[in-house]
Structure formats: structure tokens, C-alpha cells
Amino acid sequence: MQQGKLIVFSGPSGCGKSTVVAELCRKNAQMMPSISATTRAPRGNEQHGKEYFFLKRKEFEAEIADDAFLEYAEVFGNYYGTKWRWLAEEWEKGTWILLDIDVQGAMQIREKAGDALLIFIAPPSMEILRQRLENRQTESAEKIQMRLAEAQRELEFSEKYDAVVINDKLEETVLQIENILKQRFNNQLTE
Numbered sequence: 001m002q003q004g005k006l007i008v009f010s011g012p013s014g015c016g017k018s019t020v021v022a023e024l025c026r027k028n029a030q031m032m033p034s035i036s037a038t039t040r041a042p043r044g045n046e047q048h049g050k051e052y053f054f055l056k057r058k059e060f061e062a063e064i065a066d067d068a069f070l071e072y073a074e075v076f077g078n079y080y081g082t083k084w085r086w087l088a089e090e091w092e093k094g095t096w097i098l099l100d101i102d103v104q105g106a107m108q109i110r111e112k113a114g115d116a117l118l119i120f121i122a123p124p125s126m127e128i129l130r131q132r133l134e135n136r137q138t139e140s141a142e143k144i145q146m147r148l149a150e151a152q153r154e155l156e157f158s159e160k161y162d163a164v165v166i167n168d169k170l171e172e173t174v175l176q177i178e179n180i181l182k183q184r185f186n187n188q189l190t191e
């Protein structure tokens with residue numbers, strides 16, 4: 001059986017990464033989103049074990065001490081991380097695991113898993129990013145400002161990725177990514 005693949009997506013908060021990942025997984029049966037652990041509070045209808053594993057700071061720090069994470073980082077004052085065990089089990093089954101993680105985590109994956117493919121999702125412009133964050137209505141004005149400043153820093157990392165895709169229209173973005181995956185993985189992508 002083919003071993004799985006690790007496909008990492010980063011990009012500023014609000015650029016549409018999680019929607020892109022969800023759409024790729026919906027269209028491609030061999031793909032699955034990674035479920036990260038985090039210390040941030042659930043947003044809206046988010047459920048433990050579905051969007052994230054929600055942990056207390058102490059629990060997360062105990063897992064760091066246990067070397068449980070393939071990568072982890074502190075983003076906007078909260079910890080986020082990918083657990084080795086979960087990932088390895090899925091990867092061995094041949095699953096293509098799609099990770100939506102920040103640039104610090106992506107750089108750790110680049111070092112530890114040389115085969116991983118890193119894709120940077122960029123917004124069409126900073127103004128559109130601001131509008132998307134405001135339309136989400138999940139963050140305060142202050143938090144939106146913080147995420148926009150962080151977006152600027154993250155964009156500078158885009159050159160370290162294997163590909164940069166501008167997310168304007170979801171359907172086109174997904175097709176573009178599927179083409180990148182077909183090229184990189186010799187057409188192993190079956191729809």
C-alpha cells in the first residue's frame with residue numbers, strides 16, 4: 001500500500017485555508033484534515049475532537065514535555081500543535097493528511113518530514129483579508145488588527161513554501177492545488 005502524504009497549508013488568518021482544506025477533503029476520498037490540539041477557547045459551534053482537541057494550558061504543556069508533538073507553536077497567545085501519534089496512524093493507512101498550521105509549525109515540519117509538500121495560501125489583497133475577517137464576526141476589532149499585523153509577517157514566509165496559491169475563487173483555488181498535487185505526486189491523486 002502507498003504510504004500517506006503530508007500536505008501543509010499556511011497563510012494569514014482569514015485567507016480561507018480551512019475552507020480550502022475542507023473542500024479538498026470533500027472532493028478527494030484519500031484526503032483528511034489533521035485535527036490539531038489547541039489551548040484557545042472553542043469558537044461558535046466548534047466541537048472537541050472535530051475542529052480541534054481543546055486542551056488546558058497545563059495539559060498542553062504536559063504533552064510538550066512528553067514530546068507528543070510533531071510540531072507546535074504559540075499563535076495569538078495560544079498553543080497549537082500536531083500530535084505525532086494521530087498523524088502516524090493515519091499516514092500509515094495511506095491517508096493524505098492536510099495540515100492547516102502557522103508558518104512556525106510549517107518550518108518545523110519542513111525539517112522533520114522532508115517529503116511534506118508546503119503550500120502557502122495568500123489573500124488577493126490585504127484589504128480583502130480585512131473584509132473577510134470582519135465578515136466572520138467572530139473576533140473583536142482589536143483581535144482583527146492583531147491578525148492583520150501577523151498576516152503581514154506571515155506573507156514574508158511565503159517564499160519558503162513549495163507553492164503559493166492566491167485564494168480568490170474557492171473552486172479555482174482547489175483546482176490549482178489539485179494540479180500541483182498531481183504534478184508532485186505523479187498523478188496518484190484519484191477523484
Ligand code: 5GP
Pocket residue numbers: 010011012013036037040071072073075080081082100101102103104105106
Ligand atoms: P484559528 O484560531 O483561527 O483556528 O487558528 C489560528 C492559527 O493557528 C491559524 O493560522 C492556524 O493555521 C494555526 N494552527 C492551527 N492548528 C495548528 C497547529 O497544529 N500547529 C500550528 N503550528 N499552527 C496551527
